[in-house]
Amino acid sequence: MKKYTDTGKKDTRSGFGVGLLKAGQADSRVLAMTADLKGSLKMDAFAAEFPERFIQCGIAEANMVGAAAGLAITGKIPFIGSFAEFVTGRVYDQIRQEVAYGNTNVKIASSHAGITLGEDGATHQTMEDLALMRALPGMVVLNPCDFNQTMQATIAAAQYEGPVYLRFGRPSVPNFTDENEPFVIGKAIVLNEGTDVTLIATGHTVWESLQAAEALEAEGIKAEVIDIATIKPLDEKAIIASAKKTGCVVVAEEHNMAGGLGEAVAGVLARELPTPVVFVNGEDKFGQSGTPSALMAAYGLDAPHIAEAAKKAIAKK
Amino acid sequence: MAKTNEELKQIATQVRRDILRMVCMAKSGHPGGSMGSTDILTTLYFNVMNQNPATWRRDGKGQDMFILSAGHMTPVYYSVLSRAGYIPVSELATFRQMGTRLQGHPSIRKGLPGIFQASGSLGQGLSAAAGLALGKKLDKDDNYVYCLCGDGESEEGQIWEAGMFAVFHKLDNLIAMTDWNGKQIDGPVDQVAGEGDLSAKWEAWGWNVIVADGHDYDSIQKAFELAKAGKGSGKPTMILFKTEMGHGVSFMAGTHKWHGSVPKPEQLEQALNELGETPLGDF
Numbered sequence: 001m002k003k004y005t006d007t008g009k010k011d012t013r014s015g016f017g018v019g020l021l022k023a024g025q026a027d028s029r030v031l032a033m034t035a036d037l038k039g040s041l042k043m044d045a046f047a048a049e050f051p052e053r054f055i056q057c058g059i060a061e062a063n064m065v066g067a068a069a070g071l072a073i074t075g076k077i078p079f080i081g082s083f084a085e086f087v088t089g090r091v092y093d094q095i096r097q098e099v100a101y102g103n104t105n106v107k108i109a110s111s112h113a114g115i116t117l118g119e120d121g122a123t124h125q126t127m128e129d130l131a132l133m134r135a136l137p138g139m140v141v142l143n144p145c146d147f148n149q150t151m152q153a154t155i156a157a158a159q160y161e162g163p164v165y166l167r168f169g170r171p172s173v174p175n176f177t178d179e180n181e182p183f184v185i186g187k188a189i190v191l192n193e194g195t196d197v198t199l200i201a202t203g204h205t206v207w208e209s210l211q212a213a214e215a216l217e218a219e220g221i222k223a224e225v226i227d228i229a230t231i232k233p234l235d236e237k238a239i240i241a242s243a244k245k246t247g248c249v250v251v252a253e254e255h256n257m258a259g260g261l262g263e264a265v266a267g268v269l270a271r272e273l274p275t276p277v278v279f280v281n282g283e284d285k286f287g288q289s290g291t292p293s294a295l296m297a298a299y300g301l302d303a304p305h306i307a308e309a310a311k312k313a314i315a316k317k
Numbered sequence: 318m319a320k321t322n323e324e325l326k327q328i329a330t331q332v333r334r335d336i337l338r339m340v341c342m343a344k345s346g347h348p349g350g351s352m353g354s355t356d357i358l359t360t361l362y363f364n365v366m367n368q369n370p371a372t373w374r375r376d377g378k379g380q381d382m383f384i385l386s387a388g389h390m391t392p393v394y395y396s397v398l399s400r401a402g403y404i405p406v407s408e409l410a411t412f413r414q415m416g417t418r419l420q421g422h423p424s425i426r427k428g429l430p431g432i433f434q435a436s437g438s439l440g441q442g443l444s445a446a447a448g449l450a451l452g453k454k455l456d457k458d459d460n461y462v463y464c465l466c467g468d469g470e471s472e473e474g475q476i477w478e479a480g481m482f483a484v485f486h487k488l489d490n491l492i493a494m495t496d497w498n499g500k501q502i503d504g505p506v507d508q509v510a511g512e513g514d515l516s517a518k519w520e521a522w523g524w525n526v527i528v529a530d531g532h533d534y535d536s537i538q539k540a541f542e543l544a545k546a547g548k549g550s551g552k553p554t555m556i557l558f559k560t561e562m563g564h565g566v567s568f569m570a571g572t573h574k575w576h577g578s579v580p581k582p583e584q585l586e587q588a589l590n591e592l593g594e595t596p597l598g599d600f
C-alpha cells in the first residue's frame with residue numbers, strides 16, 4: 001500500500017495557529033477572536049503580528065459569536081476560537097441565528113474537539129459538535145486530520161465566503177500530509193486504493209485508519225482509505241464510487257453516533273447504493289479523564305478496532 | 318431636512334395605524350411593544366440617523382446602522398422602513414404571509430433593504446451591534462451604530478456580556494436604547510424577573526446612561542444629541558426610554574396583554590378611530 005511518513009508528531013491546533021497567521025498575512029480582513037483561550041488556540045503569533053486585529057472577548061462566548069457576526073457584516077473575516085464544546089453546544093442558538101441564518105462570514109475555530117482533549121474529562125470533551133453543526137443549513141463543516149492539513153484548511157476557510165465550522169484537536173499526532181497541498185472544500189481524499197473494504201475516516205481517525213489498513217494488508221486484505229476532511233458538503237460521489245468498488249464500508253470518527261459522519265455516510269449509501277456499513281465511534285456515551293491514547297483505545301477508536309471493524313464489514317458482504 | 322415635532326407626530330400616528338392593520342391582517346404579531354417604541358424609531362430614522370435608502374448596503378459603509386435586538390417588534394420596524402422609503406408602503410400588507418420579505422422576525426434572507434442582521438432569539442442583537450461598532454472603528458468609519466433592546470429582553474445574560482465587551486473595547490460609537498416599558502409577555506417585569514434599576518445597572522457597567530421620555534420628541538431628540546456627543550468619551554451610551562406598551566390607543570396602553578396578541582375587528586376599528594387618519598394614508 002501507499003506509504004505515509006510521519007514527519008514528526010504535532011497538534012492540529014498548532015496547524016490552525018500557523019494557518020491563521022498565513023491567512024492574516026494574506027488578507028487584512030482576517031481577525032482572530034477568542035474567549036480567554038488565546039494560548040490554547042495558538043493565536044499568539046497572530047496577536048503579536050496584528051495586535052489591532054486580535055480581539056479578546058473574555059469568558060463570554062455568546063457575545064463573541066454575536067460580535068463576530070457584526071464584524072463580518074462590516075466586511076471582516078473573524079475566526080472565533082475556543083474549545084469545541086464552548087463554540088458549539090454552549091452557543092448553538094447564537095451560531096444558528098447570528099452566523100447560519102444571518103449568513104455571516106464567520107469562521108468557528110473549534111479546538112480540543114473530541115475525546116482526545118484528555119485529562120479535563122467529559123465536561124470539556126464534546127462528541128456531539130459535528131451533529132450540531134451539520135444540522136445547520138449552509139454550514140460548511142471541516143475536520144482535517146493532521147497539522148499540515150489543518151493549516152491548509154484554515155487558509156481555505158478564510159478564502160471561502162460564508163459560515164465555516166473548523167474542527168481540530170489538542171494531542172500531538174502524526175503529521176503526514178503534504179504541507180503544500182491546497183485544501184479543497186468538499187473534496188474527499190483517497191489516501192490508499194483498495195478493493196476489499198473502504199475505510200472512511202475524519203480527523204484523528206485518519207491516521208488510525210492508515211495503520212489499520214497496513215495491518216489488514218499483512219493479512220491479505222486490501223483496504224481503501226478515504227480522508228473526509230469536509231464533512232459538509234459531503235463528497236458523495238467519492239463515497240459511492242468507493243463503496244461500489246469494495247462492497248463494504250467502515251466509518252471511523254472521534255464523535256458519537258448521533259449526527260456524526262457515520263450517519264451521514266450511511267444516509268448517502270441508503271439512498272444511492274445500499275451497502276453494509278460498520279461504525280467506529282463513541283456510540284452514545286460521555287467521555288472521561290485519561291490520556292488521549294488511552295481514551296482512543298478505551299472508546300474503541302484506534303487502529304486495532306478499525307481493523308476489526310473492517311473484517312466485520314467484509315463478513316457482511 | 319429635520320422633521321418638526323408636528324411632522325414626527327403625524328408619521329408616528331400613521332406608523333401606529335400601520336402596526337395595527339398589519340397584525341390584524343396577519344392575525345398575529347406583536348403590536349404592544351411596537352406601539353410603545355414608535356416615537357423612538359420614527360425620530361431615529363427621520364431626524365437622527367445618517368441613513369439613505371437609495372444607497373443602503375448591508376455592510377453599512379459610510380452610514381449609520383441599526384439593529385433591532387428585540388426582533389419581535391417587526392411591525393414598527395417595517396412600517397418605519399417603508400415610511401422612510403426603504404420598501405413600498407403597499408408591501409406592509411404581506412407581513413407574515415407565505416413568501417414575504419416581511420418575516421415575522423427580521424431576516425436578511427429575503428432581500429429586504431434596511432435589515433442588517435437577523436434577530437428574534439432575544440439577547441443577541443447588542444452583541445451584533447457591538448461587532449458593527451468595532452468594525453466601524455477598525456475601518457475608521459465615523460458613523461454610529463444604534464441598537465434597540467427590550468427591558469424584558471435584558472433578562473438575557475448575553476446583554477450584559479455585550480455591555481462588558483462594549484466598554485472594554487471603548488465603543489463610544491455605539492448607542493443602545495432600551496424600550497423601558499416595564500412589561501413583558503407574562504406580566505410586569507418586576508413581577509416576572511425582578512430586573513431592578515436598569516439605570517444603576519448600566520452605570521455600574523461603565524456606560525454613559527441617559528434616561529428620556531420615549532413619547533416626547535424633544536426629550537427623544539435631546540437624548541440622541543447627548544448620546545452622539547458621547548463619542549470621544551471612550552464609553553458606549555445606553556438611552557433608557559421610558560415608554561408605555563400599546564401607547565396611542567386607550568384600551569391597549571399600559572398593559573402587557575397586547576404584547577403578542579391582536580385586536581378583534583371591532584377593536585381595530587375603535588383603535589383606528591382613536592388614532593385618526595393622516596394625510597400619509599394607509600397601505
